[in-house]
Amino acid sequence: MRAAASSSHLPPSAAADPAQRRSDWGTLARLLPYLWRYRWRVGLALSFLILAKVANVGVPLLLKQLVDRLSIQPGSVQAMLVVPVGLLVAYGLLRLSTSVFTELRELVFAKATEGTTRSIALQVFQHLHALSLRFHLERQTGGMTRDIERGTRAVQSLFSYSLYSILPTLIEMVMVLTLLGVKFDAWFAGITLVALLVYIGFTVAVTEWRTQFRKQLNELDSKAHSRAIDSLLNYETVKYFNNEQYEARRYDESLNNLRRAAVKSQRTLSLLNTGQQLIIAAALIAMLWRATEGVVAGRMTLGDLVMVNAFMIQLYVPLNFLGVIYREIKQGLADLDKMFVLLEREREVADQPGAQPLQVSEGRVRFEHVSFAYDGAQGPQGAAAHRPILHDVSFEIPPGRTVAVVGPSGAGKSTLARLLYRFYDVEPGAGRITIDGQDIRAVTQASLRAAIGIVPQDTVLFNDTVAYNIGYGRPDASQAEIEAAARAAHIHDFIASTPKGYDTIVGERGLKLSGGEKQRVAIARTLLKNPPVLIFDEATSALDSANERAIQGELQSAARGKTALVIAHRLSTVVDAHEIVVMEQGRVVERGPHAALLALDGVYARMWRLQHSQAPGETTPA
Structure with missing residues (x-):
């Protein structure tokens, strides 16, 4: 989901009018x-x-x-x-x-x-x-x-x-x-x-x-x-x-x-x-x-x-x-x-004066009545002035649990990850997001992002070696730790088979690697970081069925004992989640475990039947 912004809502210093230089x-x-x-x-x-x-x-x-x-x-x-x-x-x-x-x-x-x-x-x-x-x-x-x-x-x-x-x-x-x-x-x-x-x-x-x-x-x-x-x-x-x-x-x-x-x-x-x-x-x-x-x-x-x-x-x-x-x-x-x-362009997302580092004890994540629009500010009741995305979204990810968010494209799933990472801030009066009771807007961005790891849907790599890109998750990691993370992400054998091994250059934006290989590098990078809160944003979307099942097991192992938010389009990848939140047009319409949602015979059940009625090997576009 892309964020489009109107120049009329940029900070005054950003409007670089040559006449006003x-x-x-x-x-x-x-x-x-x-x-x-x-x-x-x-x-x-x-x-x-x-x-x-x-x-x-x-x-x-x-x-x-x-x-x-x-x-x-x-x-x-x-x-x-x-x-x-x-x-x-x-x-x-x-x-x-x-x-x-x-x-x-x-x-x-x-x-x-x-x-x-x-x-x-x-x-x-x-x-x-x-x-x-x-x-x-x-x-x-x-x-x-x-x-x-x-x-x-x-x-x-x-x-x-x-x-x-x-x-x-x-x-x-x-x-x-x-x-x-x-x-x-x-x-x-x-x-x-x-x-x-x-x-x-x-x-x-x-x-x-x-x-x-x-x-x-x-x-x-x-x-x-x-x-x-x-x-x-x-x-x-x-x-x-x-x-x-x-x-x-x-x-x-x-x-x-x-x-x-x-x-x-x-x-x-x-x-x-x-x-x-x-x-x-x-x-x-x-x-x-x-x-x-x-x-x-x-x-x-x-x-x-x-x-x-x-x-x-x-x-x-x-x-x-x-x-x-x-x-x-x-x-x-x-x-x-x-x-x-x-x-001098103003930071749209900046640490508050006197912001303290995030203290993670359990890793409990809560979205409390969150409303958000990409273009413009939200009003006191959460009504967005331009392009509303989220409407009064509330759910909790308990410590050590995995919560999946599913729904059609444009439902606001990826926006949740961006807000949790503070790529954007929830406006005052439009709800809040907390980790262990701490409003993430009140803590430093550096400490917040240090506590979260993400495997994004669209993985972009540096034009450097495979080892550098995996080690980017923790720059002080040893070669042995990098290789261990690669094994956990099922990419070590592929890297070892290349002439230069971990010194292989991946090309600009990682274009020398296939989509699945890039995504496995991203998974290895996040596993190496080993944060208490994990986000998997369509983490296996570029993988074939065999590798998806293998890595799905590794992701479940990596998420064990951690707070995990899984954003998915293919429902088969989230059936084991402790809770599934179903979103539609920026609103939570259903929630519960897989079996309960099927029994409810609502939006989730229709999506499940639609995906499983397709021909073998066919997938719904993300």
Whole structure:
């Protein structure tokens, strides 16, 4: 039974409306707490940055001295040998100092960058696991993983561009403007300042205009990625319906839209780069004209002309990339904000403040007047606003007993297991579920799920070894314990017969195994966990009759002395249950042991006759 959710009932933080995205400054403020723990590294990195820029600005000054000192009197051999050599050595040392301080800055700050990225990525990963089943049923895996990938990469790019490009350029700009204004007339500083302001204004304006095309490009990229991932995950379905060409056409359509958006983005980038070069060229011509005039008039030396030219080159080379840097910073902030929106999405199922661990003494499970709807909240009398599933359901599973729940598809059977596991919470006033008298909403989710083991109808395995998938029930289990669980689930002989044995890779979602083999792995995994409460949700639905009977015996042995909830469609698998609860349209309509229900000649008896009137080997669809 699938849970469909309406986006109108999602938490406000989940409605990721791009138009309502937080400001860039808000995103940076959200990032700062992660960086604050490395504040001393940031301070040291900034110190090295300033030293690197002081050395860099000193290079043109020394170059001016070197050029001027070459204008010496003929025959001055000592000046020729000593002065230029000393200046050349100093010039080389300044160049080396710039590189050394830059590398020290990057070395000191690397730990802050990588540590912050790691912290955010881990927090997002943990938060995704903490979100409700509703979120994971609605998500698009390909697009979500691409958003997370871009978000973590944005952390590094933001630090890199801001600390390594924007801030150094601003510091150098202030130093150069101050030197030009003090050493020469105001025209040099004025031309430089006007050119910089025009350059920055043009770059920001055009980049803001280009952002829409960049966003469109990223959205189409995520869509193409999601479509490809979804198609590959459903490989078997594609093959069943011979739709390889159809999938290829759909993917090609996405790629073609992506291509058109990329070409449009490139055109606007070319316009930006051309405009930037025109501004830089005009500024350089004006500066060199003014400097050349000063040399001719005798106000400036040849070294001054060389120094002015060197300053302009040092300033405009990094500015050449300002458009790219600004665009990447804006895009990085947008990508980071997407990840923060994901991180801030409210947990639909969360531990209450001060929640205590579940204390299991007997293992008595009670459903008390439980009503539930997947879309929306329940009212005080249990009336559901959208898609009601359960209506005033009450029954008890005594300690050490097995209770089976049967009924047609859509009756709400699997919903009981999801509520018991707290994949969803029963709304206040719509009943409660207790274990040994403790409302499961009042205990921690971790302790609750540690006390419950489940064999689901649809078993999905990790793309790892058989041993890993069985051992996932208890990660600290030894190989001998894993093999014992496999024997109990009647899968050890099959595993041993494969070339790699327990090291056999099961493939993505376990697709290398048959349905029955996957289900036996799931049974072994739950047997290894050995919890006090067990849920078998159509646990043998993918098995043939012989294996079903064999494993049914093992399941009964595993459930002996434990509280067991068995959800079944085939009635032959639950005849030995201590009590059978019959559900129809979300309500309990009958209950009792197998013989009593047959004698009642009601819903259960009709289902029994219907299933046993089918041809041999035929089963009712689950």
